[in-house]
Amino acid sequence: MVEEASHGLSRVRQIYQDRPHRVRELRAEGKKVMGYLCIYPVLEMITALDLVPYRIFGDMREPITKADAYLPTVVCPFLRSCLDLGLKGKYDFLDGVVMAHICDVGAGLAGIWNMTVKMPYSHFIDTPHTIHETAQEQQRGLLKDFQKTLESFTGKELSPGRLREAIEAHNQQRALVRELYDLRKPGPPLISGTETLQVMVALMSLPVEEGSELLREVINEVKERRDGPPRKPARLLLWGSIIDDVAFIEMIESLDANVVMDDTCVGSRAYFPDVKLTNDPLDGLAYHYLVELRCPRTFKEGIPGEARKDYMADLENRFSYLGDYAKDWKVNGVILQAVRYCDSHGYEVPGVEDYLASIGLPSIYLERDYSEGALARLRTRVQAFLEMIG
Amino acid sequence: MTQGVKTRAINRLQSMYALRAYVDKIYQAGLEAKKEGRPVAWCMAEGWAGPILEAMDVETVYPENYGTVCAALGRTAPFLERADAEGFPTHLCGYARNGLGYAARMRDLGGEIPPEAPAGGMPKPTLLLASGMACDARFKWFQAMGRYLDAPLWTLESPSPGAREALMEGAYERDVNFLVKELRNFVTFLERLLGKKMDWDRLEETREGTKEMNAVWYEVNELRKARPGPMHSRDFWSSMSASMYRGARDYEAITGLYRNMYDEVNYRVDNKIAGINREEKYRVTFIGLPPWHSLGFFDQLAERGWNFVTEAAYHPLKPFDADLSMVSEPIERYVRSRYRGLAQSIYDDYEPEEASTIIEEIKREGSAHRLLYKSVRDFQIDGAFLHPLLTCRAATFALPFVQTLLMEAWKVPSLVIAGDTVDISLFDPADALKKAEAFEGIMDHYKGVRKEEGLEW
Numbered sequence: 001m002v003e004e005a006s007h008g009l010s011r012v013r014q015i016y017q018d019r020p021h022r023v024r025e026l027r028a029e030g031k032k033v034m035g036y037l038c039i040y041p042v043l044e045m046i047t048a049l050d051l052v053p054y055r056i057f058g059d060m061r062e063p064i065t066k067a068d069a070y071l072p073t074v075v076c077p078f079l080r081s082c083l084d085l086g087l088k089g090k091y092d093f094l095d096g097v098v099m100a101h102i103c104d105v106g107a108g109l110a111g112i113w114n115m116t117v118k119m120p121y122s123h124f125i126d127t128p129h130t131i132h133e134t135a136q137e138q139q140r141g142l143l144k145d146f147q148k149t150l151e152s153f154t155g156k157e158l159s160p161g162r163l164r165e166a167i168e169a170h171n172q173q174r175a176l177v178r179e180l181y182d183l184r185k186p187g188p189p190l191i192s193g194t195e196t197l198q199v200m201v202a203l204m205s206l207p208v209e210e211g212s213e214l215l216r217e218v219i220n221e222v223k224e225r226r227d228g229p230p231r232k233p234a235r236l237l238l239w240g241s242i243i244d245d246v247a248f249i250e251m252i253e254s255l256d257a258n259v260v261m262d263d264t265c266v267g268s269r270a271y272f273p274d275v276k277l278t279n280d281p282l283d284g285l286a287y288h289y290l291v292e293l294r295c296p297r298t299f300k301e302g303i304p305g306e307a308r309k310d311y312m313a314d315l316e317n318r319f320s321y322l323g324d325y326a327k328d329w330k331v332n333g334v335i336l337q338a339v340r341y342c343d344s345h346g347y348e349v350p351g352v353e354d355y356l357a358s359i360g361l362p363s364i365y366l367e368r369d370y371s372e373g374a375l376a377r378l379r380t381r382v383q384a385f386l387e388m389i390g
Numbered sequence: 391m392t393q394g395v396k397t398r399a400i401n402r403l404q405s406m407y408a409l410r411a412y413v414d415k416i417y418q419a420g421l422e423a424k425k426e427g428r429p430v431a432w433c434m435a436e437g438w439a440g441p442i443l444e445a446m447d448v449e450t451v452y453p454e455n456y457g458t459v460c461a462a463l464g465r466t467a468p469f470l471e472r473a474d475a476e477g478f479p480t481h482l483c484g485y486a487r488n489g490l491g492y493a494a495r496m497r498d499l500g501g502e503i504p505p506e507a508p509a510g511g512m513p514k515p516t517l518l519l520a521s522g523m524a525c526d527a528r529f530k531w532f533q534a535m536g537r538y539l540d541a542p543l544w545t546l547e548s549p550s551p552g553a554r555e556a557l558m559e560g561a562y563e564r565d566v567n568f569l570v571k572e573l574r575n576f577v578t579f580l581e582r583l584l585g586k587k588m589d590w591d592r593l594e595e596t597r598e599g600t601k602e603m604n605a606v607w608y609e610v611n612e613l614r615k616a617r618p619g620p621m622h623s624r625d626f627w628s629s630m631s632a633s634m635y636r637g638a639r640d641y642e643a644i645t646g647l648y649r650n651m652y653d654e655v656n657y658r659v660d661n662k663i664a665g666i667n668r669e670e671k672y673r674v675t676f677i678g679l680p681p682w683h684s685l686g687f688f689d690q691l692a693e694r695g696w697n698f699v700t701e702a703a704y705h706p707l708k709p710f711d712a713d714l715s716m717v718s719e720p721i722e723r724y725v726r727s728r729y730r731g732l733a734q735s736i737y738d739d740y741e742p743e744e745a746s747t748i749i750e751e752i753k754r755e756g757s758a759h760r761l762l763y764k765s766v767r768d769f770q771i772d773g774a775f776l777h778p779l780l781t782c783r784a785a786t787f788a789l790p791f792v793q794t795l796l797m798e799a800w801k802v803p804s805l806v807i808a809g810d811t812v813d814i815s816l817f818d819p820a821d822a823l824k825k826a827e828a829f830e831g832i833m834d835h836y837k838g839v840r841k842e843e844g845l846e847w
Binding site: 068069070071072074075076101103104105107108109110111112114115118122123124126128129130132134135137138141142145148149296297299301304305306309310311314338340341343344346347348349350351353354365367 | 476477478479481482483486520522525526527529530531533534536537539540541542543544545547549550551552553554555558560561564568571572575576579582583755756757759778779780783784786787788789790791794808
């Protein structure tokens, strides 16, 4: 039986260890829980209809068995793990799922999940690949359809007023996350990368208001703490595909490094830009969830179809925020990582490396197998990298 | 036939050779255009841009096809190795890695074609046309090529809704509007880049011409349902590139060649001549993208009576007549004549009662099993050859699921042989042949099972 911790980081750790605990309680109280994969499903629309958004993760400690019947080993092991857990009933507390066109396998997974895991509700958002104005219009239309199916499922109207309230609540959480991230700027950071990831995972397991309340506790605790991470010579930024388990960051932080910043989706990508409150709130949401989220799955360019190609200008347009992060968090090295078979991040790697080299930041690229066993090999490489940046 | 001389196992269509020659034409035309100072676009095959580029007199070259050419000629290694050295992970699309390696070499040479490039190579492009259709590589690869080529890049979006979402009210019209606006913006971009106006009459002519070309090609493939199968997959793969890559430019000639092929295949149907020169013991479908580097492997299977009568990828869509009487704007006419909504597709492909059942199933379940691989029933398939590719998630991710569905729905077993489209080191033909031999017993067993269950074949 899980003991209730009262607050702060110890509650975060508890939630991290037993993610479904709180949503199972809420479900028993009559709430409905909506699973979502990745950061492209629009959480505000879920929250506005009094559903609890719950992010679907894998489990790198659980051997994949049932998913082998549906997904081959040459696809993203994270997505295979998600499906495996679904097939094993580990997500039986979900009342529905929302998935989006995040990548080839992610899009395909939506159909396979429908046919094999079977839930009372599902919706797939065919998020466009570009940020063209036409794509933004299309995105808005797709969200209108999402609204229809949510309204049909809940029997409630998703009014602009409710949506605005939900946007404000989620923006409040975004602001709190940024405040937490500010506490990683000092030397040494007041909160480790490992702890930060645990906080992010906890937030993605709770209703937005409860998550924000927990976050306020964590921020206050961290500001006052005297037992924060030790100062280490390397201050690293972690870029890349999903990290939903602390093992990888723990491995890095067991060496001579503090992980002080990230550009990952269980991290800053989901929280850094706010959703703009527009007259029609769907407009702001459509823009945010297509244009402002930073993930290589979206094709971004400075000027659509610019007639003269300038590679460095293109890199600057796509990655300058990394330079800003590096400056603000005083980063002196970057670990680029991707789960094996992640194509979106794989194509991006040389470009990111070029950009980082142009601003004098050393980097290393690591491919992960989404398993604990593979970490030992990576540890050696990280160690060598840290010695190099010394 | 001279006694003692064994005929080749695959009975190649004579009409195929003229179509196959169009592959070379892609590259010859690209080089000529460059020499003449005409614009050249490196494109992803995506179904929309060809006629538009043709109407703007832009020559099109397809790096993804170039990957298959390099693979078939055994010349991918230097480009793949170069892509690896450039830092691109080895699990990325083989076509992309071949193309990235090629582009890197081109940059080394100041924009000149690498001397080691087969088929004359691809000239430096005036523009790059990426696509949001079918897979992530189609835009991520071309985006990455900005490292080596200073050509401007345009990415053409294409909707790919989920099945249930595609049936929602208004979804089809929204997708049509999306495509129309995307293509209009693409035309505006081209006009600005090239300093000339779109020839709308030429676009309309090409639209009509390619429609007819695809209709004939579709009918050729419908003939392949006959027993014995009159046309082997190798002939399909050799013949498809003409319409896919040169169709917009040469639709009249290619239509004529497909008509010749139709006549030849029809003759075989009437005279029960198979696509293999052996007894057709097994009717097989190929699911995935072919191992372009090792197509001779299929001859070994043909020796054993395996007739690959159809394949899952690259097929022309079923033709349909859209009512354009109220549509005068050329881009909208273009889109509506080619983009058929899911509901309409289902009603076109199935009897009305079955179509309604399928649509209700989709609305209820989110998808319909029987939409997947209807061709297995139509072509009376004994076995599926599934080819998971280590470097193509889009063509591979669903294969285990397909294997399960084919068995559940049709009692058709699958043989899984892993490989790659361009990297020969990832395919073991000797091992594949051993597995194929063992698989024959399984196909024989399930012939009996289907009979017992009252299935048609």
